[in-house]
Amino acid sequence: MALPDETDLPPILAGRKALVVGVANEHSIAWGCARALRRAGADIAMTYLNEKARPHVEPLARAVEAPIFLPLDVRDRAQVDALFDAVARKWDRLDVLVHSIAFAPKEALQGRVTDCPRDGFLAAMDVSCWSFLDLARRAEPLMRQGGAMVTMTYLGANEVVENYGVMGPVKAALESAVRYVATELGPKGIRVHAVSPGPLATRAASGIRDFDALMKQVVVRAPAHRLVTIDEIGAACVFLASPYAAAMTGETLYIDGGYHVLA
Template sequence: MPDTAPDATHNTTHNGDASTHTSPTQALPPLLAGKKALVVGVANGDSIATGCARAFRLCGADVALTYQNDKARPHVEPIAQEIGAEMLLPLDVTQPGQMDAVFEALQTRWGRLDLLVHSIAFAPKADLQSGLLQSSAEGFAMAMDISCHSFLRLARRAAPMMTEGGTLFAMSYLGANKVVPNYNLMGPVKAALEASCRYLAYELGPQGIRVHAISPGPIATRAASGLKEFDVLLAHAASEAPLHQPIDTMDVGLTCAHLASPLARHLTGSTVYVDGGLNIMA
């Protein structure tokens, strides 16, 4: 279940000219050379998780990807081939045993892990679109389990493999901290996810493991289509963000690559906005 939100599997760096938007991927330094990265949440080539996987490979990391089920695999397999992923593994976080199998495969192949990206979220459509007040207990619990607690379950398994320290990333959205019309129950769920990142940063800091929530601006992904009037969010971001430039998945990936590198070795527990400055606007 790739991320269901404007951050939904939820970007490029700019050259200073507000009229030009380019991705500086031709000559990236090998900031992550030798690192082992697990990226969870790839649905297709437009996923935020895909941007992270591409950026990690461009910076020298070895990458493993997961796919949700047999229906999703044909959409993820070409991405694995494109980036030269070392492993492509099934993972539905609602299915007992699949998460253990993923980490057993990682342990067998690599023996350690350095980076983990959690870019999955889900809420039943009826609960997502009915407003928070009308959301069902079952729908809210499902959204919280898949979108938030699954990150904790992944972290619990990843931490023992991060023997040389590491970095964990979870994808959030501005609606965790401010009311975004039509984001509804995902707002409280993402708020819980961001709080979880802070508490994990505290608990895992002594092991040299850093944790960040990444909060991208609206990006047109398949999962984002689950939100009502998503085109309004995109238009608002384009007109109101100080940089007045669209965000794409490589922006998110390159930000994560930087935060996972030695250049950001003393940064942890933060929510990092990759939104052209939209979050500072009233």
């Protein structure tokens, strides 16, 4: 069954302010989330990694009428400061944070975890996990009326996925961080989740060896016998940010056609 047309989607997030980080191009999971949030009525702030990425992301920001569109390398504290200063000045609040950023140097990702160099491990953990904690800490004071934070993980956090390498331990740390942040921010009405999509042909996945073979395996073995789409992941993000998920927090929600239930 196809997702409903955007004209059929109820504006359940009308007036909400959402910050989406990690859009690289029109194939990005983050773009699916930004588009779905906008269709649900939210106002969108978006970021781009650098000037090389900007031409690919700027048309997408225009498509969702983003009033805030700024560069963001999460390792650049000045850029993170500028982003949250802009959100505070423009909106004076934030209701939704979507963190869809992951990175590991090639030498760390494609070798054995046992042999992962220290610098590569720290870079992967910094960008893929600690950055979520940093953004969550900065978003917290802007979520005065509560809110939702969502980050992206993968099955390799809990199972050994061939060629996923050091990102498995890093995503495991991210999922643990989600549970701790959910516990700490819950009394403020802030809900925190990880979404675990099935494999998709995104730029972030391009560094994983034999990734095409993994996608083919999922199509064959998953109960749904197909890959998921960025729009389906975006729809899950809308649900988690909506009042319908008011009693949920600290979850890892799988959007993978049921692949994770297989032994």
